[in-house]
Amino acid sequence: MFQPGGGAVYPQPNPTAPPVYGNVPGYEGFMAGGAGGFVPPPAPLHPLPTPDTQPSQVDWNIPSISEDAAQTAFLEYASENCCYSKAPAxxxxxxxxxxxxxxxYRLETFTEARITEWKTEPFTDQAVDFGLQTAPTPWAIQVQTPALFKDHEENIKVPNTSSVKDCHICKETGQTRCDVCTGSGKKNCSACDGSGKRFQDTCDSCGGSGKENCTECNGDGLQQCETCEGRKQLLMFINLKITWKNNLEDYVAQQSSGIQIENLSSVTGNRLFHDAQYMVYPVYGFPDPNVSQASDRLVKEHQSKFSQSGRIHQQQHTIELIPITKVSYKWKGDSHLYYVFGNESKVSTDYPATCCCVVM
Structure with missing residues (x-):
């Protein structure tokens, strides 16, 4: 459909009044005051965990690496830094x-949380379905669970909650005051920066006024409404935000090597134990009692906390033995040391031969 002069005329349906927040059946408790918010999950369907899986009795020790392997790791470490001399290595x-x-010890709890909130978007003839049927409740909406233990997020327009309303930002005009010129249609002259003069002479660009037409709004003082994108109307609906999150927590047993615990977060170790199920059972009877105590504490904390804030889909826990070798060496008559750690043979040290590098 076109109007005289060639401009397109968009169909303008009679706006349906947006639903009163408390009048969307099934959402009375979730949209109190119109703000939306966290939706408690339904009761879990799975039984509580039992002590079916525990670490088997294996050799808990890893032998020290060889001198050749330690020196190779040290040399690679020095080679990766342009400011390090290779001489010590x-x-x-x-x-x-x-x-x-x-x-x-690492515990991972993969959870799903659901939040409802009112959303709007420019009305471009989308389906308007409020009142056609009863809207499904938040946890009744079926979605495909993503890969386990990987963060993911989805937003779903809840069926049978969409209605049309006039844009409250532009008052149905499709335009708002220009942000650049604040509605005046003028801005400081770009040639003289608003002074009206160039090199002590009157600015030719603005005739000495220091102002020029705003290029953002072509001097009209108005710009297209960003909220409705000039369409004058909005589609209003309940948005369901679903967040899958892998909640990970580590415990590293105290050791006397002297290396900073933070360094170990970037490496892997030799896996001694792994168990994955809906809810895991704490690891008991481990040779290091501190690991068993940490497992008991973390498992109870996770299951209590995350069963309240969302739905637990799966848990898994592992125990790794991270190899650490403390290497003492002499260079130029002085004693030094470095650490080789993890399956990746990373190195941590206070390197004794550095220089100032300038990268051009």
């Missing part, structure tokens, strides 16, 4: 090597 003489057993 090449010429240093290893005097002692000590291995340490460090256990890392």
């Amino acid at each position: 090449k010429d240093g003489v290893i005097t002692n090597m000590e291995s340490f057993n460090t256990y890392r």
Whole structure:
């Protein structure tokens, strides 16, 4: 349909009054005051965990790496930094090597949380379905669960909650005051920066006024309404935001190697134990009682906390033995040390030969 002059005329249905917040059946408790918010999950369908899976009795020790492997790791470490001389790694003489057993217990709880909120978008002839049928409640809406233990988010327009309303920002005009010129249609002259002069002479661009037409609104003082994108009407609906989150927590057993615990977060270890199910049972009877105590504490905390804030889909916990080798060496008559740790043979040290690098 076109109007005289060639401009398109968009169909303008009679706006349906937006639903009163408390009048959407099934959402009375979730949209109190119109704000929306967290939707408590239904009761879990799975039974509580039982102590079916516990670590098997295996060799809990990992032998120290060889001197050649330690020196190779040290040389690679020095080579990766342009400001490090390779001399300590090449010429240093290893005097002692000590291995340490460090256990890392990791618990992961994969959860789903649902939040409802009112949303609007420009009305462009989308389906208007409020009142056609009863809207499904938040947890009744079926979605495909994403890959386990990976964060993911989805937004779903709740069926049978969409209605049309006039845009409250532009008052149905499709336009708002220009942000650049604040509605005046003028802005500071770009040639003289609003002074009206250039090199002590009157500015030719603005005739000395210091102002020019606003290029953002072509001097009209108005711009297209960003909320309705000039359509004058909005589609209003309840949005269901679904967030899947992997809640991960580590416990690293204290050890006497001297390496900073933070360094271990970037490496992997030798997996000694792994169990995954709806809800895991704490690990008891581990050779290091601190690991068992940490497992008991973290499992109880996760199951209590996350069963209240969302739906638990799956838990898994692992125990790794992270290899750490403390290497003492001499270079130029002085004693130094470095650590080689993790399956990746990463190195941590206070390197004794550095220089100032300038990258051009």
